[in-house]
């Protein structure tokens with residue numbers, strides 16, 4: 591049945607991807623409302639050959655809306671998602687506002703689609719690095735429970751939104767021309783640099799992105815015992831996050847077995863050509879639905895055969911945000 595859909599934050603990096611995906615996937619739309627801040631009100635946007643106009647988000651935006659795809663930041667979702675639900679809409683929320691709320695399902699369709707059924711109006715889309723890790727890790731965990739994960743991320747500027755993408759371009763140009771450049775969207779210059787993920791660092795030294803990776807994975811996997819430690823780093827990549835993942839299983843896991851499992855896993859594409867040194871790269875993960883998985887190899891530091899290494903790249907605006915949310919909407 592066709593839905594009356596609203597996109598909140600349509601002018602942003604994730605919002606623009608929603609527009610693209612609704613067209614590409616031929617989502618059954620009865621109507622489409624584009625919402626953003628007063629700064630964007632009146633801005634024209636093309637959708638499926640039609641010109642639509644961005645409207646300012648307010649308390650009356652959700653009358654007659656069935657489905658809200660929301661990506662305008664946590665405080666906006668906290669305020670407006672309950673209003674949309676009271677109007678009868680279901681909200682698929684891309685922000686961190688409701689992810690750890692025990693009443694709100696947190697869903698990666700390849701992992702826990704069944705959790706959608708328990709929603710009371712809001713379904714949370716997980717953190718982008720978490721989704722990208724969960725898609726290839728879950729099918730392995732299902733056949734051989736994972737005891738511990740050590741993950742290091744190489745995160746694109748676009749993870750911090752449209753302004754950070756522009757800042758990477760402007761900062762690169764300034765660096766090449768020898769001009770001074772003061773970053774605003776990110777805390778440090780992104781060009782020719784790498785730094786601790788731009789989320790708050792807690793007293794224990796972990797940044798918030800790292801915390802999200804273990805908290806959210808445990809909720810999605812329904813496994814509070816899963817041990818995960820993460821190091822999340824911003825790198826000068828425009829789009830698509832990469833992750834080096836070290837896994838310790840309960841039982842030995844051969845490289846061959848892992849490859850067979852991953853070859854069948856939904857949402858995964860193996861890119862692992864040792865002869866030509868051709869492995870997952872963010873440029874090749876960009877605009878793709880699948881998570882690219884490669885460098886699959888036994889961890890030599892774990893002689894019991896329980897350790898596995900892999901390197902993955904995934905488009906975090908697409909599968910790490912908008913696509914995951916649209917897949918949830920399709921399941922609804």
Ligand SMILES: NC(=O)c1ccc[n+]([C@@H]2O[C@H](COP(=O)([O-])OP(=O)(O)OC[C@H]3O[C@@H](n4cnc5c(N)ncnc54)[C@H](OP(=O)(O)O)[C@@H]3O)[C@@H](O)[C@H]2O)c1
Pocket residue numbers: 598599600601602603604605625626627628629630631647661662663664666684685686717718748749750751752753906907910911
């Ligand atoms: N980028 C990613 O890879 C990614 C991945 C997963 C989740 N997320 C989450 O998705 C959300 C959006 O991220 P993004 O990267 O798309 O950010 P972005 O590019 O900065 O876009 C932010 C959007 O929010 C809108 N907005 C800001 N203040 C608003 C207000 N007061 N009322 C209505 N709309 C308002 C902006 O509209 P204006 O243009 O009018 O200001 C814009 O459309 C964030 O919560 C982020 O954590 C992002």
